[in-house]
Amino acid sequence: MSTNDFLLTLSSLTAVSGYEHVSLTEIKKFFQPYCDLVYDDKMGNIIGVKKTKTKTPHKVMLAAHMDEIGLMVKSIDEKGFIKFTNIGGVDQRLLLAQEVIVHGKEELFGVISAKPPHLQSKEEANKAVKMEDLVIDVGMEAEKVKKLINIGDIVSFRSSLTTLMNKYICGKSMDNRVGVAVMIECLKELNRQDIDVELYAAATVQEEVGLRGATVISYDINPDIGIAIDVCHGDTPDVSKDETYVTSKGPVITLGPNIHPKLAKKIMNIAKEYNIPFQTDVDPGNTGTDAWAIQVTRAGIPTLLVSIPLRYMHTTVETVCYNDIANAGKLLAIFIRKLEGELGELLCY
Amino acid sequence: MLLKMLTQAMGVSGNEQEVRDIILKEIHGHCDGITVDRIGNIIAYKKGTANKNKKVMLSAHMDEIGLIVTGITDTGFIKFKPVGGIDSRILLSKKVLIGENKIPGVIGIKAIHLQDPSEREKAIKVKNMYIDIGAKNKEDAEKNVHLGDYIGFDSDYIPFGDNLIKTKALDDRVGCAILIDMLKERYACDLYAAFTVQEEVGLRGAGVAAYTVNPDVALVVEGTTCSDVPGAEEHESATYLGSGPAISIMDRTSYSNKKLSQFLYELAKKNNIKVQYKRTTFGGNDAGKIHVTGEGIPTAAISVPCRYIHSPTSVMSLEDYEACKKVVQLFLYGIENFEIKKWEVIK
Numbered sequence: 016m017s018t019n020d021f022l023l024t025l026s027s028l029t030a031v032s033g034y035e036h037v038s039l040t041e042i043k044k045f046f047q048p049y050c051d052l053v054y055d056d057k058m059g060n061i062i063g064v065k066k067t068k069t070k071t072p073h074k075v076m077l078a079a080h081m082d083e084i085g086l087m088v089k090s091i092d093e094k095g096f097i098k099f100t101n102i103g104g105v106d107q108r109l110l111l112a113q114e115v116i117v118h119g120k121e122e123l124f125g126v127i128s129a130k131p132p133h134l135q136s137k138e139e140a141n142k143a144v145k146m147e148d149l150v151i152d153v154g155m156e157a158e159k160v161k162k163l164i165n166i167g168d169i170v171s172f173r174s175s176l177t178t179l180m181n182k183y184i185c186g187k188s189m190d191n192r193v194g195v196a197v198m199i200e201c202l203k204e205l206n207r208q209d210i211d212v213e214l215y216a217a218a219t220v221q222e223e224v225g226l227r228g229a230t231v232i233s234y235d236i237n238p239d240i241g242i243a244i245d246v247c248h249g250d251t252p253d254v255s256k257d258e259t260y261v262t263s264k265g266p267v268i269t270l271g272p273n274i275h276p277k278l279a280k281k282i283m284n285i286a287k288e289y290n291i292p293f294q295t296d297v298d299p300g301n302t303g304t305d306a307w308a309i310q311v312t313r314a315g316i317p318t319l320l321v322s323i324p325l326r327y328m329h330t331t332v333e334t335v336c337y338n339d340i341a342n343a344g345k346l347l348a349i350f351i352r353k354l355e356g357e358l359g360e361l362l363c364y
Numbered sequence: 365m366l367l368k369m370l371t372q373a374m375g376v377s378g379n380e381q382e383v384r385d386i387i388l389k390e391i392h393g394h395c396d397g398i399t400v401d402r403i404g405n406i407i408a409y410k411k412g413t414a415n416k417n418k419k420v421m422l423s424a425h426m427d428e429i430g431l432i433v434t435g436i437t438d439t440g441f442i443k444f445k446p447v448g449g450i451d452s453r454i455l456l457s458k459k460v461l462i463g464e465n466k467i468p469g470v471i472g473i474k475a476i477h478l479q480d481p482s483e484r485e486k487a488i489k490v491k492n493m494y495i496d497i498g499a500k501n502k503e504d505a506e507k508n509v510h511l512g513d514y515i516g517f518d519s520d521y522i523p524f525g526d527n528l529i530k531t532k533a534l535d536d537r538v539g540c541a542i543l544i545d546m547l548k549e550r551y552a553c554d555l556y557a558a559f560t561v562q563e564e565v566g567l568r569g570a571g572v573a574a575y576t577v578n579p580d581v582a583l584v585v586e587g588t589t590c591s592d593v594p595g596a597e598e599h600e601s602a603t604y605l606g607s608g609p610a611i612s613i614m615d616r617t618s619y620s621n622k623k624l625s626q627f628l629y630e631l632a633k634k635n636n637i638k639v640q641y642k643r644t645t646f647g648g649n650d651a652g653k654i655h656v657t658g659e660g661i662p663t664a665a666i667s668v669p670c671r672y673i674h675s676p677t678s679v680m681s682l683e684d685y686e687a688c689k690k691v692v693q694l695f696l697y698g699i700e701n702f703e704i705k706k707w708e709v710i711k
Contacts, residue, residue: 096594106476106484109457112675114522114530124524126677130595132451133646143485144453150594152671154525154679177459177468177518179498180508185459185470252441252494253474263500326496328475330457334496 021045021199022176022184022337025192029118029171031085032102032223035059037118042081042195042218049202050216058220060232063198065205065214073358075351076215076238077201078229078305079194079245080222083187084329086115086151086170095157096128096150099170103223104329107146113331114173115151119164124173125153174331181263182337189333191222193323193340194244197266200344201351211355212239222305229305233312239358240278242319242347243306247296249326249334260324263336265292266343267322273302273310275317277361282319282350291346296322317362321347366390366544367521367529367685370537374461374516376430376447377565380404383426387540387559394547405573406559414552420699421556421579421661422546422692423570423650424539424586425563428532429674431455431515433462440499442469442509445490448564452490454675460495463513469495517676526606527682534670534678536563539585542689549693552700563650567617570650574657580704581624581662584651585692587680588612588642588667600644603669606681608638609688612665615645617652621662627702628664631694637687642667662704666691 025045028038035042036059046053046063053063061081084103091097097117110127117123128151129144151170153160176186198216205214215236219228222245233241248254249262260267268286270279286293298320301307306320321343326334354361375383387406391398397409406426412418429448436442442462446452456473471493476484495515499505519532543557556577560569574582588610592601603610611628612620625641632639655663668688671679 092594094592094594104476106473106479108453108484108488109473111451111456112454112672112677113457114677124522124530126530126672126679128593128672130593131589131591131672132453132674133589134591134596134600140451140453141487143487148595152525152593152679154528156526159526174459177470179468179470179496180504181498181500183496183498185468185496185498248475248478250439251472251474251496252437252439253492254478258478327457327470327472328477330473330475332457332459332470332472332496334470334472334498336498 022196025195026176026186026188030081030083031169031171032082032221034169035082035220045199046216049206056232056235058228058231060220060228061218062232063216065202067210067213069211072211072213074215074236074238075212075240075354076217076233076236077198077242077244078217078219078232078309079198080191080228080305081195081218082220082223084223085172088117088164088166088168088170090166091157091160091164093157095155095160096152097164098150101146106329108143109330110146110149111144115170116173117151117153117164117168117170119168121163123153123163125151128152172331183334184337185332185334187331187333189325189335190246190328193246193335196340197244197323197343200341201347204345204348205351210352212351214351219305226305226308229308233309233316237313238316239362241309241316242321243304243309244321245304246325246328247322248328249324251326260294260296262324262326263338265294266339266346267294267296267324269296269298269302269320269322271298272300273298273306273318274320278317278319281361285349285353286346289349291342367541370541371521371531371533375427376514376516377427377562379514380426380561387544390544391547401572401576403569403572404561405569407573407577408547408557410547410550410555412552412554413550414700418553418581418699419556419579420553420696421558421574421577421582422543423558423560423573423582423584423654424543425536425560425569425650426540427562427564428535429564433509433511433513433515436502436505436509438502440501440505442495442497442505444495444515449674453487455493456488458676459518460515461518462509462515467497467508468518469497472496519676528679529682530677530679532676532678534680535587535673538587538668538680538685542585542692545689546692546696551696553696555696560650567650567653571653571657574654574661578658579661581699582654583695584649584654584663584665586649586665586667587670587673589647589673590669590671593671602642602644603640605669605671606683607640608684609691610640610642610667610669612642615648617648618655618663620651620664624662624664628666628691628695631698632691635694637690639691
């Protein structure tokens with residue numbers, strides 16, 4: 016599978032937070048070629064394990080959440096229009112004229128509808144349409160809709176993957192399928208190579224609603240090092256440079272209380288040594304990623320956070336540069352390969 | 365499929381070439397004469413079988429609403445303006461295709477995480493929007509995108525629900541599709557099918573076509589507003605989806621010829637075809653220019669109801685489309701017997 020094909024499939028899968036299981040089998044398939052063992056846990060996290068010949072090895076865990084934001088059915092009106100609420104942070108302003116799939120007894124195509132603009136007052140037209148005033152139109156009579164769809168059914172956005180110039184790619188759920196893609200790129204780099212540590216690559220659930228999958232999986236695996244892979248805000252004209260990272264200029268390595276300082280130093284030095292471009296992010300507290308949950312699991316876990324700059328986060332046109340994914344995969348592979356022998360000195364303060 | 369091919373083609377007002385080419389190919393061999401006039405309208409002529417026949421003009425516009433490139437920022441993002449009437453709020457987080465080579469781009473928006481809570485309540489103005497094509501900088505963007513390039517929505521053709529379709533540009537490729545089919549038959553009347561340009565920016569092509577053809581009677585075939593959705597009051601819903609084609613009484617640009625409208629409505633009723641009157645007076649269409657051309661031309665309009673018109677996700681019922689086609693065809697067969705009232709000269 017070429018890189019674009021595999022992201023295309025990853026992005027097209029539905030895994031709205033709490034409902035990742037519908038794509039469990041499909042996502043597992045991405046890990047199988049490069050892992051000795053692939054399993055899923057009680058919460059739906061998927062874990063690929065790459066074993067080592069070393070006796071009593073240290074454990075390293077990569078974690079990237081596979082869930083995506085979406086919507087959920089709240090009610091169905093007498094004409095068959097569907098009221099909905101959000102799962103994860105959804106900007107109500109981008110919902111107008113958006114295409115969705117309602118996952119009922121069947122998958123139903125629908126478009127998001129609102130009061131037509133010509134019927135609105137001037138003041139209304141200057142305001143964002145509120146989520147409570149929007150409905151999904153699946154184009155069926157109410158009776159049929161009620162037969163096929165239940166309250167609580169999930170709704171995913173429908174947006175195919177588009178390739179832009181310079182290996183930029185754009186689509187839905189790139190937050191955080193690109194993180195899953197980085198793990199797979201890393202596993203590919205390490206394929207058929209012996210490493211000194213036992214490697215766990217975890218695709219986690221329910222990050223968007225509170226880092227829940229990562230909490231459970233890091234307790235279960237109890238790794239010596241936990242590396243969260245997520246997305247960070249990419250450069251766009253409507254945001255100041257201080258708040259964003261430049262797409263195509265390499266993965267972003269975070270510094271701050273959430274991050275083990277020695278690990279951060281090591282990965283940066285490796286990037287420099289191997290001429291892999293990277294950027295540095297300083298986060299003074301909660302990184303809002305799986306890294307935040309991993310760090311305080313059990314007796315505490317030394318944690319790193321590697322992010323891919325992504326434009327228009329939580330929209331249907333999330334945009335990244337593939338080079339950043341490839342570089343992140345490569346950097347992590349080298350970092351893991353270089354974890355040899357006793358890690359005591361690296362991990363102690 | 366004709367409707368799919370036509371709606372997927374790009375034809376933002378002023379740039380109807382791709383649509384025009386499809387239509388010319390489709391009607392080739394079915395007409396007695398085809399001209400493309402100097403503003404870009406296609407006028408296709410089919411001679412009638414009657415001895416003293418009426419000159420009837422059907423009209424449908426080829427253009428669609430869209431955007432146009434007005435600038436490129438130093439960092440390589442595309443600035444644009446709307447072409448035709450677009451509610452700017454539908455533009456966010458949508459995919460577009462730019463220029464002849466259909467360069468893909470996306471209309472981005474600042475991530476929700478980076479917004480002030482107050483920002484989330486306000487609509488974003490077009491002047492603050494931009495398109496991302498993945499360019500490194502202005503120079504890189506200029507390799508693919510140029511000032512004045514037309515921008516269309518990237519929206520596929522999807523059948524769904526109860527015999528519905530979703531696609532872009534139903535307004536008015538649905539009319540174009542019907543006109544193409546009408547040209548495949550011969551009628552008693554002389555038929556002129558005018559595929560017009562620039563309706564969305566001010567009914568520009570239709571006036572010119574009507575002047576050239578100077579018909580005895582004209583029928584505009586359109587896709588029109590259908591607001592039978594939550595948020596709109598019962599009386600505000602111009603048409604109902606699935607209730608057949610809508611016949612106009614009046615709108616902001618014209619009064620339909622009353623007898624002609626009645627004639628259409630009764631034709632449908634007599635033949636057990638679903639039909640409805642358009643119940644609101646918003647908007648306008650090519651009838652606005654046609655009915656005041658020359659000495660005045662009796663004109664009516666028949667439309668297929670389209671939900672979410674002027675958005676990339678327009679929705680139409682295929683049953684309404686077929687019904688509209690039937691009524692237009694009955695109109696062409698029956699128009700010879702329709703009496704056009706001439707002004708009487710008082711002596």
